[in-house]
Amino acid sequence: MIAITIADLGDPRTLALVSAHLSGMRAASPPDSVHALEVGGLQHPDVTLWSAEVEGRIAGIAALSRLDDTSGEVKSMRVDDAFLGRGFGRALLRHVMGAARERGMTGLWLETGSTAEFDAARRLYESEGFTPCGPFGDYRADPFSVFFTRPL
Numbered sequence: 616m617i618a619i620t621i622a623d624l625g626d627p628r629t630l631a632l633v634s635a636h637l638s639g640m641r642a643a644s645p646p647d648s649v650h651a652l653e654v655g656g657l658q659h660p661d662v663t664l665w666s667a668e669v670e671g672r673i674a675g676i677a678a679l680s681r682l683d684d685t686s687g688e689v690k691s692m693r694v695d696d697a698f699l700g701r702g703f704g705r706a707l708l709r710h711v712m713g714a715a716r717e718r719g720m721t722g723l724w725l726e727t728g729s730t731a732e733f734d735a736a737r738r739l740y741e742s743e744g745f746t747p748c749g750p751f752g753d754y755r756a757d758p759f760s761v762f763f764t765r766p767l
Contacts, residue, residue, distance in 0.1 A: 617674065617703065619710045622666035624654060628673040629666055633657065636676070636693035643732040648759035650726050652678065652691050664691065665710060667703050674698040677707035679714055682724070682752060687715045689725040692736065704739055712743070716767050724751045729761045737761060 622629045633654060640651040657664045661681040667674045675694035679687050689711055694704045715723055725745065727736050745763035750756055 616669070617706055618668045619665050619707065620668070622657075622664040622676055624657060624664065626666075626673075629664075629676065630654065632666075632673050632676050632693055632695055633691070635695070636691060639693070639732075640728075643730060644728055644759045648728075648757050650754070650760070652680075657691065662690065663714065665707065665714075667694075667707050669698065669703070672697075674701075675703045675707050677704075677711050679711045679718075681718070681720075685720055686722045686724065687718070687720045688752070689723055692725075692727075699735075704736075705743070708739065708743055712765075712767060720767055722764060722766050724748070724762065724764045726750075726754055726760050726762050729759050733761075737763075740765075 637651050640649045657678060662678055664676060664678040666676050675698060677692045678690040680690050681687050692704060712723065725740065727733050740763050745765040748762050748764040750762055
């Protein structure tokens with residue numbers, strides 16, 4: 616059974632997954648194309664990080680960053696390798712979308728990688744109604760980034 620709760624950034628299990636996420640992003644993309652949030656960014660008042668816990672293990676994390684009163688950005692989506700392909704990423708994404716709706720947001724955006732390492736992520740986002748779009752917010756066009764949006 617999965618329990619999705621606001622993540623504890625003091626929990627070593629959560630920190631380990633954040634670290635693995637950052638390492639993975641740095642291994643798959645050039646430094647200027649890594650847009651993952653460090654722990655300090657995840658602690659910003661406009662960002663909420665959730666964790667999915669299963670049998671005492673952190674299966675995944677996902678964050679929502681408020682862009683303005685009506686829009687948000689999905690950030691830091693990561694499922695631990697041991698839990699890939701079991702629906703935890705989808706559960707976290709749906710949780711973030713629900714939280715965004717509850718907060719009065721009417722649209723979500725996200726940035727993810729364009730290379731093969733991100734194929735599964737792009738398929739997940741598209742299957743949940745996200746469509747490709749151009750850069751948003753402070754992002755700039757980048758051959759290593761793909762941008763998506765979805766109305767809520």
